[in-house]
Amino acid sequence: MKELFEFPPTRSNRTKWALEELGVDYTSHVVSLPNGENNAANYKAIHPLGVVPAYRTATFTIFESVAIVLQLLDEHPAAGLAPAIGSPERAAYYQWSVFSCCELDPALFDVMSTRCICRPNSACPRLRNAGGTGSRRGVRFSQTPLKAGTTSWARHFPAPTLRWDIPVTGRRIPD
């Protein structure tokens, strides 16, 4: 049995999408973040940080959304969703897979957590630090719409690529 521990539309959707692409038969467990189910002892036994996603099979339990997708794709080579081990294409595959969680997520989460989730007068240090040091490698946000060039990694991408126009319709996470 394959079990996905998720809370849509968070990063657990990466894992869900991969499972659907691969046609894996799996069971979904929704871990309600607003209700604190992620901090319950029985979930922390699966994911000690108390975040989603986590994935459990008969032989292993893992977390980290990017790691789970890498593993799932390796387990289903016939689907052809990952280049051959040791090939130059595999280098690019690893690079962009890691880029998503180590470069894009922190930058986007800064924006999302400060502009979409935290309340206006929040004590959130990231919000208070608006336009300041940012949390990571010069990434910073402003109260004005995000434009190309406002983050160090964004300088090389055109504005439409970066614009955060996706309405946040999901449940709000309390501060």
Add this chain to the structure above:
Amino acid sequence: MTPPRTQTTELYEWPPTRSQREKWALEELGIDYSSHLVDLQNGQQDSGAYLALQPLGVVPALKTADYAMFESVAIVLQLIDEHPAKNLAPAVGSPERASYYQWCVFACAELDSPIMMFFDNTMRPLAHMRPAGAQHDSALAERGRSDFAARAQILSAVLGDRDYLLGREFSGADILVGHSCFMAGVTGLIGDYPVLEADHARLQQRPAYQRAYGH
């Protein structure tokens, strides 16, 4: 007769930043490589030539005869895959491989950010703050410390009853998390976690580590 193709592997690094991960892996694997220092203090990372290789202007980057790539964790995954005889990664598709990926990603997605948040807001010289003119923020420093603590406790629990992250065998996951622990040592954050300190001391005994870190 055609001359043999030159098999150059070029590392773009600035010790002791995260480019140490690649250097350590290259040394473990016995790969012949040439090193290019990218002087971060003098802005070489923002030169057009380097940005063509690494568009974020950070280290490391790696160039071979067949490809160029960046992201320290991705490079180590790739190098280890290219040298299966060295046994630094579990078999593809095995349950052990799942743990291997988990800890490799954990290094960059969970450990590096809080350590750097703490470093940036306590130890980074004000002349090198990003953006220029920013000041150390004690609230962010504390957040880095507490976020690191949650992750260090998880690692301590895992490493408390085994030699390496995957059990008895050293792997690329130990290189990647090991450098995060090096960063935690530089910032002093590791001091509260004796299991991690002991683990890192054991890693430092490896000849490849010593060659990479210049011990």
